[in-house]
Amino acid sequence: MTGYMDEVGYVDMKEYWYHANRLRKRIDRKIHEIHILRQRAEGMNGSGMSDTPRTVSPNHDKMESTVFKIMALEKEVQNMQAELDALFGDIEKLIKHIDDCDLYDLLQKRYIEFKTWPAIAADFGYSVQNIYRLHTKALEKLRVYESM
Numbered sequence: 427m428t429g430y431m432d433e434v435g436y437v438d439m440k441e442y443w444y445h446a447n448r449l450r451k452r453i454d455r456k457i458h459e460i461h462i463l464r465q466r467a468e469g470m471n472g473s474g475m476s477d478t479p480r481t482v483s484p485n486h487d488k489m490e491s492t493v494f495k496i497m498a499l500e501k502e503v504q505n506m507q508a509e510l511d512a513l514f515g516d517i518e519k520l521i522k523h524i525d526d527c528d529l530y531d532l533l534q535k536r537y538i539e540f541k542t543w544p545a546i547a548a549d550f551g552y553s554v555q556n557i558y559r560l561h562t563k564a565l566e567k568l569r570v571y572e573s574m
Contacts, residue, residue, distance in 0.1 A: 529564040
């Protein structure tokens with residue numbers, strides 16, 4: 427969590443959220459890219475169900491290149507997922523020290539589930555402004571915990 431400290435030395439939840447959210451989106455894009463490459467690879471071996479004419483012999487070099495790209499992307503996804511899991515672990519350790527159930531749930535919904543402010547407000551049955559107020563209160567409790 428040291429990379430997510432503000433100028434006073436407290437965890438900067440906003441910076442954490444942006445980093446984790448960007449990481450989640452990158453993972454999703456890489457998984458989508460893998461899916462597309464797999465579809466192309468299936469088409470290369472001539473076994474796909476298609477009305478288009480098939481080549482007599484599949485292009486093994488192109489197939490091999492595609493398989494290597496898929497393997498590299500899968501490794502990237504594993505590494506990014508490990509980084510994201512570590513971030514989640516760090517933030518969950520911090521959040522678990524909140525003893526107020528509503529504040530705990532709010533932080534969980536925002537920083538672990540990545541819900542939007544309006545979605546969190548709807549879950550609680552509160553206005554977005556009230557959720558912002560509760561969020562500020564939750565962050566203050568985190569700062570008190572961190573200063574101990």
